[in-house]
Every structure is written in structure tokens, then in C-alpha cells.
Amino acid sequence: GESVGLHLPTLSVQEGDNSIINCAYSNSASDYFIWYKQESGKGPQFIIDIRSNMDKRQGQRVTVLLNKTVKHLSLQIAATQPGDSAVYFCAESRRDMRFGAGTRLTVKP
Amino acid sequence: KAGVTQTPRYLIKTRGQQVTLSCSPISGHRSVSWYQQTPGQGLQFLFEYFSETQRNKGNFPGRFSGRQFSNSRSEMNVSTLELGDSALYLCASSLESGGNTEAFFGQGTRLTVV
Secondary structure, three states: OOOEEEOOOEEEEEOOOOEEEEEEEOOOOOOEEEEEEEOOOOOOEEEEEEEOOOOEEEOOOEEEEEEOOOOEEEEEEOOOOHHHOEEEEEEEEOOOEEEOOOEEEEEEO | OOOOEEEOOEEEEOOOOOEEEEEEOOOOOOEEEEEEEEOOOEEEEEEEEEOOEEEEEOOOOOOEEEEEOOOOOEEEEEOOOOHHHOEEEEEEEEOOOOOOOOOEEOOOEEEEEO
16 A cells, blocks of 8 residues: 655664665655654754656755655755754655654664 | 644543644734644544645544634534544644645644553
8 A cells, every 4th residue: 555654764874974764655656755854842844855757856955865766755955953953754745744654763972 | 932832732532532733823924734643553644624625635534633722722522532542742833835845743632641
């Protein structure tokens, strides 16, 4: 069936290293993908999005890659900082937004 | 400009009761979507309202309902509460319907059913 899922539930990185968070989706009809960051006690916060006519989009310290051939989405965070520690969700959009399970990123000082 | 505002932030109810949650979207946003977040199920889509009309609905029982007012504010209602309804309820607002524009989330309402 259709699903949006994350490969790893937890990720631990050293401060200053780059982080890569992965996501798989199964609906080839999805045309809009979003990454959200959720800190404890807060609602999800938009990080970056990408539409299906692109394969890469860059923001400040973040890059999203979209591989439509294998239905894979990734979020790269450069020079990871302690403030990046949070749960990260990918979401795919068809008529509505559907979220993956989330990956908890922990940044070690 | 003000973000998405959800009230109340915390709520404790007993089984069998009903509850109403409120969401005020960002000014100018006409779409409001509701999500239920639990540790076991993650973020699950409940429904979306746009211009006072329900545009899309997730796989939740009829006990979960919502509405949207002419000022785009939205409420969701859960009747005959069950223990399993304990969750963080999030609303998100966006300019347009259909999930193809950036959505901004509120801080959520933490509902505990005892």
C-alpha cells in the first residue's frame, strides 16, 4: 500500500558533522515533498520543500534530494549543531499531506 | 504576523465526554488541516477545511468531526472520548487547499483522556 516511511528511527551525530536523514515514499503520484523539524513540546516547523520537477533544492545549511526513480527523499544538514537535535519528518503531498514516522536526530557536543 | 494559534494547550477529559479544540490560522490562510500525533502512530491526517468546506478526510471514525468558520478559524470535535484518543492534536494552515503549499503548524493541543 501507499506509505511514507523513514529508514532509521534514530540518528546520532557529532557536532560539526553532516547529517543525512532518509525517507522512502511509495506513491509515484506525489508531487510535493516537505521536511519538518519538531522539537519537544512544539509543533512541526517547516524546513524545506521540493517539487517533483526538481531533484535537488538547497536552503541554509540544508539540502533536500529527491530521487523519483527509487522514490527516495533525503535531508542533508551541514555542520550539524546542538540546536538541530529534534525529530525530523518527511511528508508527501497528494491531495493532503501524509507524514513519515520521524527520525530523532541527536547531536553530541 | 501571528502564527497558528491553538487553544487550549492542554486538556484532560474522562471517557465518554466530548471535546472541542480550536485553531486560528495565519491571517490570509484559508486552508486548515488537522492531525493527530501519537507515539505509536505518528502524525495522522484527520481532515482539511477550505472556505468552510471539508475538502479531504482521513481514516478516522465519525466521532471526529470539524468545521470552519467564515474567518477561517476551525474547530474539531471528538465525541464519546476513548482512552486511545489521548494525543497531541495539531492544526496546520496554508494559503491554498490540496496540500501543495507550505503548511504552518500550531503548537498543538495535548488531550489526555482518563
